[in-house]
Amino acid sequence: MNTKPSLWLMVLLLMFPQIVETIYSPALGSIADSFAVTYSQASQTISIYFSAFAFGVVVWGILADKLGRRPTMLLGLVIYSLAALSAVLTDSFTYLMIARAVSAFGIAVGSVITQTMLRDAFDTKELSKVFSLMGMGISISPVLGMLLGGELTQFGGYHYVFIALFIMALVLVTYNLVALPETQKTKQPLKLKQLGLKMLRDINIWRSGCLLALFNIALFSYYQLGAFKFEQLGLSSQEFGYSGIVLGLGTFIGSYLNKYLISKQISLLRLLQLSALLLILGGILVTYLIDSIWFLLPMILVVMSFGIAIPNILSVALIDYKQQAGSAGALFGLMYYLMIGIGLSLAGAIQHLGIVLLICGIISSLLVAFKK
Template sequence: MNTKPSLWLMVVMLMFPQVVETIYSPALGSIAQSFSVSSSQAAQTLSIYFLAFAFGVVVWGILADKLGRRPTMIIGLFIYGCGALVAMQTDNFPTLMLARVLSAFGIAVGSVVTQTMLRDAFNGEELGKVFSLMGIGISISPVLGMLLGGQLTAIGGHHYVFLALFAMALALFIYNLFKLPETQKEKQPIQLVCLSLRMVKDTQILLSALLVALYNIAIFSYYQLGAFIFVDLGFGSEQFGYSGIVLGIGMLLSSYLNKALLSKKMSQRFLLWVSATLLTIGAVGVYLTLGSIWFITPMILVASSFGIAIPNVLSVALAEYKQQVGSAGALFGQMYYLMIGGGLLLAAVVQHLGIVLVVCSTVTVLATVSRK
């Protein structure tokens, strides 16, 4: 029997991929030191993660339509747990990279299948409000991840971080095994080639994917490069972890603001312009203050822009693809995760947060102008 999933479980499952990355960020310095690799190489583990995540999104989205939402989620969590276990035990950097690929592939199920289940269970305005609630959950993720990651890294380095990730994976696997319902009402024939061609030709889908990617690159470039910036400024991984509280508060407040404005029938296009403006002001501010710890202040605006933009883009992006929402969500996710992975690869090469943010804000404004 099909039932609506617990919103709290859906929040947790959508938060988990974010927690996975933010808990990992403070450990990048420890990884660079322990594996005797450069800062740039350590940072690449984050960008590689997103590229593998993009591949996982497609596989799990297709399987969600073919096998059902529940079994697909269970399989993905099991694979993620295996990747976390390997990462926890290895002392070889190439093996760590492979473990990160496996982990990313597995945990991608939390993003695409959770969104698919929400689109199964809710429609229209109700779906927009649900995604706004999800946005609040996502905004809390950096606070939890950065705080926990900073503390674990300070106590036991990256080994403790990977141990925590494995423990969380095991807990979620067991909970979903007993509590997750099936939301798919009927299986639709999968016409992936036709669907892919339709979406590639859909300008609005491409612009939506670009916007999701740009806001993610903006926030994750901080998680990717911030640990090294803090070291250059004379601070450690623990202080970097605390910075997640500041950014998380910015995301949380903007998510609540977004929810309040939506309840007052404020148009999503207006809200996207608000987020683009916040990102632009924040990007310029970071560029100008990067030589001091005060660069955190304009980063709050960048985090706030993320909290407003993401739920508004995601809630309407696939409105025309309801019949194959699992596969469409997978292809849509692959679009923006490939963009995120590519953007973070470039950010790791550039190694300058201010430049990355200014480029992201400029392209975001152009994309917002072009999008209906």
């Protein structure tokens, strides 16, 4: 019998991929030192992560429609666990990169299957409120990841970070074996070619994908570049982890503001306009303050913009593809996660947080301006 999944479990599964990524950020300096690579090379592991994540989204989304949501989720989590263990054991930067790619492929299941299960279980009106709750989890998870990553890196370098990831993965697999229900009601025949062509012609899909990518690039460019900026300012990886507390303030403000505006029936267009404006303002102030620790304060605006934009985009992006939610989510995820990977690769090459934020904000505002 199909049942509605626990929202708290869904929040946890949606948060985990982001915790996995941001817990790693404070360890970038340790990785660069331990493997004798440059900061730019170390930071590129984040763009590799998102590129592999994109292909994971495709595979797991398709399998979700074919095998069911529960077995697909469990398989992805097991693969992630094994990859995390490999990262603990390797002493080669090349093998570390491979382990990161495989782990990203595995943990992508947490994103696409969770969203698919929510679309299975809730109708369109409920989804907006549900994704608002999910948005709070998505916004909080990088903060938790940074705090934990900073502490672990301070005490044991990158090894402690990967050990913690392996342990968390085992706990998550065990808990899902007991608590995760199956939400797929009917199996639809897979017509990926037709579905893909339909989505390629859908301007709203492209707009939503680009917006999701831009707000994610803006947020994750801080986790990609911030650790090195802190080191340039003479601050430690542990102190970089503590910066998550400041960003947490933006998380709660953005999440509660989003819930308040939704309760007041503010339109999606207005919410996205506000998000783009906050991102541009944050980018301007970060650029101005980038050579001092005070650049952290306008990052609150960036986190707020993310917290408002992401749940609202996700709640409507695939509204016309409910019958093939898993496969549509897979192709949609491939689109925007590849964009994120490319964007973060460019951010790593630019190595200037303020410029990256401004570019994301300006393009976002242009996309919103042309939205009907």
